[in-house]
Amino acid sequence: MSMRGRILGAATVGAVGLAAAGAGVGVTRQRRRIAERAPGDVPAFGSLHSEPITVVADDGTPLHVEVDEPTTPAKSRRRKAKPPLTVIFAHGYALELDCWHFQREHFRTELGHGPVRTVYYDQRSHGRSGRSPMGNATIDQLGRDLLSVIDAVAPEGPVVVVGHSMGGMTVVALAEQHPELFGDRVVGAALISTTAGGLEPSRILFPMVPAWGSAGPVGRAISTLARTHKIVDGFRRVGKDVALVATAQLAFGDDVPGSYVEFVDRMLSSTPFEVVAEFFPGFSSLDKFDSIGVLAKVPTAVICGTDDKLTSIGHSRKLQAGIDGSTLLECHGAGHMVILERHSEVNGELDRLLAATGAEDAR
Structure with missing residues (x-):
């Protein structure tokens, strides 16, 4: 390892150590308490x-x-059916499509939805998707990616787009780029735990690298540490108890x-720090409230x-106020x-939301 790498590594060790101290002396104890909260029936x-x-x-x-294709009743198969409603789910930063577990389970098992298709995808550089070319890890590119998914898997029929966190920003980016789709192909939207701007970036980064607690150190260190991302990934593994406690406190x-x-925590920790760093600058520059x-x-x-510590409830209230006719569900x-x-x-x-679109009734 070069001298520069050793210096950066030492700095990272120190930062992780400070994080452990800052999170409280009883990190291991908190980790045990989290593990003890397991219910008898653990979701798969x-x-x-x-x-x-x-x-x-x-x-x-x-x-x-x-x-997930709908199960079409036999009587519908005997006649030429119209294209079903397609609901497309876009996940958040450093997550992957599995985060929609309960929604996917719901749409697979609940009756009364009619012929609804659901689509889940991993954002670029996340999960099983390919790595983004340098410079294309942006919110605007994610909006274009969503359009690519719509064109590929739902070329016909009504579409509802659902985005969580960075996925919600993806939906807003699509609306900015292609307003003509909304009210035509896109018949409904859900924006979950998200915003169209005004973020403090350190809030988003902290659960993945709980070594810094303010925007200043994060902003100065992120690009340098990205160049030694393997070192950072190593210390993220070493500090896994701190990371788990941070996830419990900041994600829930x-x-x-x-x-x-x-x-x-598994989804966050499996996202390489290089990917975390590539997307990071886009959050501070996000400003799309004029497009919502x-x-x-x-x-x-x-x-x-209401206790969202990453994209606080104020962001959602501002979104709802800027979108005439929209509804706001605050989960206390x-x-x-x-x-x-x-x-x-x-x-x-x-x-x-699906009922409000009227798309199911039109089938």
Whole structure:
């Protein structure tokens, strides 16, 4: 290792050590308490999959996409049916499509939805999707990726787009780039635990690298550390107890089962720091509140936990105020991962959104 690498490594060790101290002397004890919260019935996170499809984005990046086709009644198969409603889910920063576990389970098992297709995909550089070319890890590119997914897997029929965190920013980017789609192909939208701007970037980074607590150190260190991302990844593994406690405190509002915390922590820790660093600058420059009015063309549901420490409830209230006719579901006491923590409430709101589009009735 070069002298520069050793210096950066030492700095990272020190930062992780400070993080452990800052998180409290009893990190190990807190880790045990989280593990003890496990219910008798542990969800089979990561088990819901379908045959993968590769969608190639406009810059050549392969995107991993999975489609759950509806079970069409026999009488519908005897006549030529119209294309079903397709609901496309876009996940957040450093997560992957498995984060939609409870929503996917709901749409697979609940009756009364009619012939609804659901689509889940890994954002570029996340999960099973290919790595983004340098410079293309941006919110605007994610909006173009969403269009590529729509064109590839739902070329006909009505579409509802659902985005959580960075996925919600993806939906807003699509609305800015292609307002003509909304009210035509896109008939509904859900923005969950997200914003269109005004973020403090360190809030987003902290659960993945709980070594810094303010925007200043993060902003100065992130690009340098990205060049030694393997060192950082190594110390993220060493500091896994600190990271787990940070995930519990910052991703959730309530004392959720330990399996939920461990599931989210696995997704965060499996995202290479190089990917974390590539997307990071886009959050501070995000400013798309002037574009959200387009979403007034379609039924839009805004959902957020009141104890969201990453994209606070104020962001969702601002989104709802800027989108005429939109609804706001505030999940009291819930955190950023409201799609897991309050999945019944979120699923119920998505049911109401689909009903409001009228697309199911038109089948």
